[in-house]
Amino acid sequence: MATANIPLLALTCGEPAGIGPELAVMLVADEVPSARLVAVGDPALLAERAALLGRRVEVRVLTPDEPVPAPRRGVLPVWPVALRAPSQPGRLEPANAGHVLETLDVAIAACLSGHAAGMVTTPLHKGVILDAGHVGFTGHTEYLRDACGMKEVVMMLATDSALHARGPGMLALRVALATTHLPLREVADAITAPRLERLLRILYADLQRWFGVVAPRIAVCGLNPHAGEGGHLGREELDVIIPTLEGLRAEGLALDGPLPADTLFTPRHLEGVDAVLAMYHDQGLPVLKYAGFGRAANITLGLPLVRTSVDHGTALDLAGTGRADLGSLRVAVALAAQMAGRSTTTPA
Ligand SMILES: NC(=O)c1ccc[n+]([C@@H]2O[C@H](COP(=O)([O-])OP(=O)(O)OC[C@H]3O[C@@H](n4cnc5c(N)ncnc54)[C@H](O)[C@@H]3O)[C@@H](O)[C@H]2O)c1
Ligand SMILES: N[C@H](C(=O)O)[C@H](O)COP(=O)(O)O
Numbered sequence: 001m002a003t004a005n006i007p008l009l010a011l012t013c014g015e016p017a018g019i020g021p022e023l024a025v026m027l028v029a030d031e032v033p034s035a036r037l038v039a040v041g042d043p044a045l046l047a048e049r050a051a052l053l054g055r056r057v058e059v060r061v062l063t064p065d066e067p068v069p070a071p072r073r074g075v076l077p078v079w080p081v082a083l084r085a086p087s088q089p090g091r092l093e094p095a096n097a098g099h100v101l102e103t104l105d106v107a108i109a110a111c112l113s114g115h116a117a118g119m120v121t122t123p124l125h126k127g128v129i130l131d132a133g134h135v136g137f138t139g140h141t142e143y144l145r146d147a148c149g150m151k152e153v154v155m156m157l158a159t160d161s162a163l164h165a166r167g168p169g170m171l172a173l174r175v176a177l178a179t180t181h182l183p184l185r186e187v188a189d190a191i192t193a194p195r196l197e198r199l200l201r202i203l204y205a206d207l208q209r210w211f212g213v214v215a216p217r218i219a220v221c222g223l224n225p226h227a228g229e230g231g232h233l234g235r236e237e238l239d240v241i242i243p244t245l246e247g248l249r250a251e252g253l254a255l256d257g258p259l260p261a262d263t264l265f266t267p268r269h270l271e272g273v274d275a276v277l278a279m280y281h282d283q284g285l286p287v288l289k290y291a292g293f294g295r296a297a298n299i300t301l302g303l304p305l306v307r308t309s310v311d312h313g314t315a316l317d318l319a320g321t322g323r324a325d326l327g328s329l330r331v332a333v334a335l336a337a338q339m340a341g342r343s344t345t346t347p348a
Contacts, residue, residue: 061080
């Protein structure tokens with residue numbers, strides 16, 4: 001395949017004090033990356049981290065018009081976005097929050113214009129972006145939603161099936177979230193029937209579109225212990241979740257639940273299920289990360305572009321040590337490449 005026909009992925013380098021920049025370096029230092037990549041970040045910082053880790057990497061600065069070369073070991077093409085202040089591994093610097101957001105803007109613009117076929121993000125630090133005054137920032141997912149003008153998107157994490165014996169396919173356990181980065185006390189109010197319906201429609205459609213699941217079966221968690229115990233432990237199941245599921249089932253969507261979340265994530269209940277919809281972040285993600293931390297990826301569904309990410313955060317405790325595990329970034333890149341390939345063959 002000619003280089004220009006290999007889907008191009010923009011790889012944002014994330015929080016400069018975290019492990020993102022060194023993961024970008026490590027990805028090309030020891031192996032040929034599985035996709036045509038261009039990092040979006042500060043070239044001097046990347047070269048510095050490569051030197052700190054003792055990795056031989058040529059950081060090759062490209063203008064937006066220059067072709068991005070085919071993947072090659074030891075070469076990291078970069079679309080430059082300058083740091084706003086010096087960065088030390090492990091030390092957050094609010095002055096660099098604007099830099100982090102600019103890397104996202106560059107990648108998003110490249111995807112929306114069709115220049116890049118998708119974007120892969122390494123971790124940013126939500127707290128330091130808020131400390132810097134970006135009020136309301138809660139993560140890539142919501143930032144991408146707003147940047148792309150979408151009303152709703154869905155965060156889904158998926159494990160790499162290589163670790164699991166649950167049958168063929170690249171990814172074995174997929175967990176989507178009905179609410180994302182929200183204080184727990186606000187979760188119940190955020191789960192309304194119209195929203196839940198929109199989220200389930202996005203999840204259903206994107207399982208078909210990106211993962212080739214012809215007739216998705218989705219298992220939906222209850223919000224309350226024991227899925228509300230018939231209304232004795234909370235009424236959200238009776239008032240919101242059950243009527244929403246019934247409405248969508250009448251249209252032919254295969255939806256199980258609401259099921260008690262504590263037993264839903266067991267092999268018998270997961271048999272034949274293509275994705276689980278958890279009601280909140282720490283209902284679904286601990287299970288997913290227990291099953292595959294370091295071998296899973298985060299995908300934003302419902303966007304007009306391909307976006308995957310790693311399953312972990314900035315790991316400030318590991319930054320600059322070279323001990324961060326590259327596994328999740330490998331999965332995120334491979335998955336984005338697979339999705340980008342589909343987006344050229346499947347109508348939107
Ligand atoms: N995709 C993202 O941008 C993303 C994802 C998760 C968390 N975060 C953000 O990261 C920051 C720190 O979050 P946290 O402390 O809850 O989670 P974290 O994932 O950064 O760290 C949790 C633990 O996992 C370890 N860990 C993380 N990545 C690792 C890797 N690649 N290899 C080996 N060990 C690894 C860390 O050393 C730490 O012990 C927060 O601001 C959070 O919001 C961002
Ligand atoms: N909820 C994600 C996780 O725990 O892995 C993470 O915070 C990333 O979210 P964004 O992709 O929205 O930044």
